[in-house]
Amino acid sequence: MSRDEQGEGGGEDRVLVAEFALGLLDPAEHEVMRRRIAADPELRREYRLWRGRLGTLDEGFAEAAPPAGVLERIEGRLFPAAPAREGRARLWNSLGFWRGLAAAGFALAIVAVGVDLLPRPPLTGPELVAALEAAGSDVKFVAFYDRRAGTLRLAALSGSAVPDKDFELWAIEGKNAPISMGVIPMDKSNVAMPPSVKQAFGPGTVLAVTLEQKGGSPTGKAQGPVVAVGTAMAI
Amino acid sequence: MSQSTAEIDELIARTALRDRAAFRALYHRTSAKLFGVTLRILKDRAEAEEALQEVYVKVWQRADRYAAGGYSPISWLVAIARNHALDMLRGRKPMADDLDAALEIADGAPDPETAAIGQGERGRIDGCLGELEADRAEAVRGAYLDGYSYEELAARFDVPLNTMRTWLRRSLIKLRECLSA
Numbered sequence: 001m002s003r004d005e006q007g008e009g010g011g012e013d014r015v016l017v018a019e020f021a022l023g024l025l026d027p028a029e030h031e032v033m034r035r036r037i038a039a040d041p042e043l044r045r046e047y048r049l050w051r052g053r054l055g056t057l058d059e060g061f062a063e064a065a066p067p068a069g070v071l072e073r074i075e076g077r078l079f080p081a082a083p084a085r086e087g088r089a090r091l092w093n094s095l096g097f098w099r100g101l102a103a104a105g106f107a108l109a110i111v112a113v114g115v116d117l118l119p120r121p122p123l124t125g126p127e128l129v130a131a132l133e134a135a136g137s138d139v140k141f142v143a144f145y146d147r148r149a150g151t152l153r154l155a156a157l158s159g160s161a162v163p164d165k166d167f168e169l170w171a172i173e174g175k176n177a178p179i180s181m182g183v184i185p186m187d188k189s190n191v192a193m194p195p196s197v198k199q200a201f202g203p204g205t206v207l208a209v210t211l212e213q214k215g216g217s218p219t220g221k222a223q224g225p226v227v228a229v230g231t232a233m234a235i
Numbered sequence: 236m237s238q239s240t241a242e243i244d245e246l247i248a249r250t251a252l253r254d255r256a257a258f259r260a261l262y263h264r265t266s267a268k269l270f271g272v273t274l275r276i277l278k279d280r281a282e283a284e285e286a287l288q289e290v291y292v293k294v295w296q297r298a299d300r301y302a303a304g305g306y307s308p309i310s311w312l313v314a315i316a317r318n319h320a321l322d323m324l325r326g327r328k329p330m331a332d333d334l335d336a337a338l339e340i341a342d343g344a345p346d347p348e349t350a351a352i353g354q355g356e357r358g359r360i361d362g363c364l365g366e367l368e369a370d371r372a373e374a375v376r377g378a379y380l381d382g383y384s385y386e387e388l389a390a391r392f393d394v395p396l397n398t399m400r401t402w403l404r405r406s407l408i409k410l411r412e413c414l415s416a
Binding site for chain 1: 287288403411
């Protein structure tokens, strides 16, 4: 027995802390003990010791696959304004699909560097893809535009959200001023296309992501640094 | 730190920065373990699923406090799931958030006795449980893994309630001595 274990009261408290950690106390006793532990560094130390030791029993909890749809319900509670994801096509949620698309996008982006000075290639199909990235930034997006459906889909490949800031997406046609397409999440999203952007969107349209204040640039003009940029290519 | 521990660590850190993609990844990475916890304790799929939702809501809200506790990431997550399931099971009031936080915060330097766990001293509690009589060790495991109360343990081991209470309290004292020896 170690020296500090000899005090009678201390011994009793230690058992109480162990019972608390195991969850054996009745609700009233549990509440009293919780307040005592929160207020007393000695008891807190004892609690941490039990939690650490008992934690090695965690391996005894067998994994069990939760039912489908739980994550969506959690997100629905945490982010009520977030668009519902449950109805999304399976392909859209497939990481393999996005990895493949990203690879295709980057390959095309590399080709694009070489052909930049040549006349724009003729439209070869209704789908366009753009890989968005920038030197010195770990933020990478891939954008996929279906001209027939008129939908622009976006997915982050890397990078993470910045506290108190938002990413804003811009479309640029030639020498025209960038047109805001709104704030985008660090996730997959469908981007609403302003009619002017939709009309002009084609091979050569540049998409850029800037880091803006929360809620996006208040002026309608990009103010923050460009963290990713890419040119739409027909595929 | 193992690769998967480092990965979960990183996901919790990014969740603390309100990174929803990281939160989703964290869910995919850890939900089977945490559902295993809530299901084993609540023994009812619908209740276990409800608990799982609450647990990840808490994970999102408390991710910024994770680093302060000094626990391994999976142990931190399991503790949230286990405590929540026990709150439901015992009809306890949900923990007031600030009070809960006070319990979790490490005081000063990492506690050597707690820190040692992170260094793979897995066998130790098993060894110490092994020094107890078999049914008493089972009672401790039952309390931790199944969330059994004294009443349930007494019924399962077919002994009077006070006997079970005495058994288990003595076992905990022995365990404490063994673990800090």
